[in-house]
Amino acid sequence: AGGSMCSAGDIKAGRTKALMCQACHGLDGLSKTPDAPNIAGQTEPYLVTQLQAFKSGTRKNDAMSVVAPSLSDADIEDLAAYFSAIEITVGKLPQ
Amino acid sequence: AGGSMCSAGDIKAGRTKALMCQACHGLDGLSKTPDAPNIAGQTEPYLVTQLQAFKSGTRKNDAMSVVAPSLSDADIEDLAAYFSAIEITVGKLPQ
Numbered sequence: 001a002g003g004s005m006c007s008a009g010d011i012k013a014g015r016t017k018a019l020m021c022q023a024c025h026g027l028d029g030l031s032k033t034p035d036a037p038n039i040a041g042q043t044e045p046y047l048v049t050q051l052q053a054f055k056s057g058t059r060k061n062d063a064m065s066v067v068a069p070s071l072s073d074a075d076i077e078d079l080a081a082y083f084s085a086i087e088i089t090v091g092k093l094p095q
Numbered sequence: 096a097g098g099s100m101c102s103a104g105d106i107k108a109g110r111t112k113a114l115m116c117q118a119c120h121g122l123d124g125l126s127k128t129p130d131a132p133n134i135a136g137q138t139e140p141y142l143v144t145q146l147q148a149f150k151s152g153t154r155k156n157d158a159m160s161v162v163a164p165s166l167s168d169a170d171i172e173d174l175a176a177y178f179s180a181i182e183i184t185v186g187k188l189p190q
Contacts, residue, residue, distance in 0.1 A: 094180040
């Protein structure tokens with residue numbers, strides 16, 4: 001679930017770019033700091049929309065509002081392609 | 096990864112409350128509509144922060160800005176407890 005192979009961005013370029021994200025999000029997309037969300041296997045359109053929102057300022061966060069403006073549209077597509085391509089599986093649902 | 100058993104909210108109550116979220120997010124926390132993110136195994140503090148942001152209006156989204164104001168603080172804690180308790184595992188990272 002989650003990954004989509006026919007993504008707009010370049011997964012390999014996204015993986016390289018993701019090195020700048022790993023301190024908070026991990027290269028595996030699992031949160032490494034309390035405030036950062038897991039983004040492994042997140043849906044590609046959602047990742048693009050949120051990165052564009054942080055870039056434009058319609059969504060604000062201390063860290064992301066600093067990082068996102070430096071990203072080009074291609075960077076955003078590549079990062080979304082990479083993190084959405086990480087396969088996640090869900091275990092038994094909590095009862 | 097992701098789930099935390101010692102959560103502030105009540106997982107069982109959260110599962111019941113999650114019935115109102117399942118159309119977009121699924122009871123399994125995997126996105127059911129293009130705009131909705133996966134929230135399975137998302138970190139609990141992040142879920143609480145985002146639901147509070149949609150409730151207060153500091154973060155806006157067509158659907159969530161309608162839903163979140165109806166949630167009590169307890170509802171938010173319970174929903175965050177439920178969705179963060181869903182275990183997710185990450186597969187091989189895309190190369």
